[in-house]
Amino acid sequence: MVRLVGDGVENPANAAALIEAARMFAVPCGFRDSRGLAGQLPDISTVDTDGLLGQRIVAVDNAPGAESVYRTAPAPPGASVVVGNERRGIRPDVLRAAARTVHIPMPGRGVNTLNVATAAAVALYYLLDAHGRRQARAPRPESHRPALLLAALRDHVEAGSSLRSAAAFGWPVVTVDDREKVWFGTPRPVRTEARAAARSHRNPLRVAPAGDAWSPPPGTRVVVCGPDVDGPPLHRTELTGPGTVLVVPDGDGWSAPPDAEFARVAVPGEPGRYRLLTGIVLAEAARQLGPRPAGAARPPRRGLSYGSALAHSAPEADLVLPWELLEY
Ligand SMILES: C[S@@+](CC[C@H](N)C(=O)[O-])C[C@H]1O[C@@H](n2cnc3c(N)ncnc32)[C@H](O)[C@@H]1O
Structure with missing residues (x-):
């Protein structure tokens, strides 16, 4: 052991x-x-x-x-x-x-470390189980990056740590189902200044509210990831691909659409808190995407990624700066 x-x-x-x-x-x-x-x-x-x-x-x-x-x-x-x-x-x-x-490779542009406990959970996931992984994808990982929905959040710090992970693993935009008002409803001390600063900052994370009646656009492949879902293990599930939305609910208070797929975060012990769960899911999705090709300094300028396109329809996105995320 x-x-x-x-x-x-x-x-x-x-x-x-x-x-x-x-x-x-x-x-x-x-x-x-x-x-x-x-x-x-x-x-x-x-x-x-x-x-x-x-x-x-x-x-x-x-x-x-x-x-x-x-x-x-x-x-x-x-x-x-x-x-x-x-x-x-x-x-x-x-x-x-x-x-x-x-x-743990960090393809993100502004945040290059995880919360220490998240890093520990991700490291143990790979150091203790090296078997049966899906191959990493190449050569245009960004076109396969799934949209991300953090659903039914219950705790501000767990939400912040999970957003830090998303930015560090390279997501430029995350949709948040904040029904308990733990993110948008909680005044972050630096929120007002951050919004102003974010407009001129190079790498803010865009956090878009899902709204009360969020439902996936037609044709979307929804993959719900969690410790208690009935499905194949995470590392045997395709987590990437155009038109895919990864959903990580905090607890069981989120109702999946009827045609959703499920991927189980299988661990030998007790299910851990939300930041540990999201860290493992995002690490595995980032691993499946594969490394950013050398020389690919920026995502493509033309067109919107699937995640950005989904978030674009959100009425009001929050811009969160990398240094704010390091607080979590
Ligand atoms: C927030 S990090 C420390 C950051 C510190 N400024 C540095 O650059 O070393 C705290 C701990 O989390 C772990 N950690 C966080 N992100 C990591 C990553 N991408 N790869 C490996 N370890 C990481 C490491 O054990 C690290 O010492």
């Missing part, structure tokens, strides 16, 4: 989400606590430096020279899978001692 280790994680909410990421994969979770975390969360399990560096380490960080988590070998039994501090990443002694360092 591997274990998950948070190296210097300082935000207690992130630490709680990290413990949940470990539970999803039925592995233990420890912390090298260099930032006083145990003072706020006395029940966490701590790991000392000798105990950590003396074990086989798979570091998860977008350090130079890291290999893609999509192509790497499974983590060997007994390994510590290490993620790092929210601002500084993994400490250099761990990176030096690591048997290998893996990164």
Whole structure:
């Protein structure tokens, strides 16, 4: 069995989400606590430096020279899978001692990291199960990028973290079914300034409200992804393609259209919170899309992507800046 280790994680909410990421994969979770975390969360399990560096380490960080988590070998039994501090990443002694360092490719244009717990869940998904994946697509991934609907959101921070992931995995626009008013209904502290700044900023994420009676345009292929749906596993389902909408509902309060397909996020442990779920779904969709071809600096100028076309009909989209998303 591997274990998950948070190296210097300082935000207690992130630490709680990290413990949940470990539970999803039925592995233990420890912390090298260099930032006083145990003072706020006395029940966490701590790991000392000798105990950590003396074990086989798979570091998860977008350090130079890291290999893609999509192509790497499974983590060997007994390994510590290490993620790092929210601002500084993994400490250099761990990176030096690591048997290998893996990164999660981030094709997005303004946001190039995930929330630490989301990164842990994505890394464990690929490091613990390397079998039976669909081939990645080439050579024009952007034409196959599915539209994305985050549905029946229940929590502002989970919503923000999921939007951060969407931007980092390269979605320029996301549609949000915000029936509980956790995103559009909650005043973000910097919202007004952000809107103004976003107009002149290069890479804002466009967040479009789905409206009360959202329904897919005729001819749309709807793929609903979740832990409890009845369908083949995520990595055996085609998640991409023109005219496809990926829907990730938070809980079971979203009614799928009659002809929807379902893809199950199969994990060996407990289903995790929404940011972990969306991180895994978006990582797998991004993996299936394949890397952006070298030299493709921008999406095509002519025409709208399917996601943009759907969002275009939304009455009022929110423009969210990359630096705002890094707060989640
Ligand atoms: C928010 S990131 C740290 C960002 C920090 N500014 C840096 O560039 O190292 C916190 C942790 O999440 C994990 N992480 C986030 N995005 C990642 C990615 N794309 N690939 C691998 N690890 C990632 C890493 O363990 C990282 O140390």
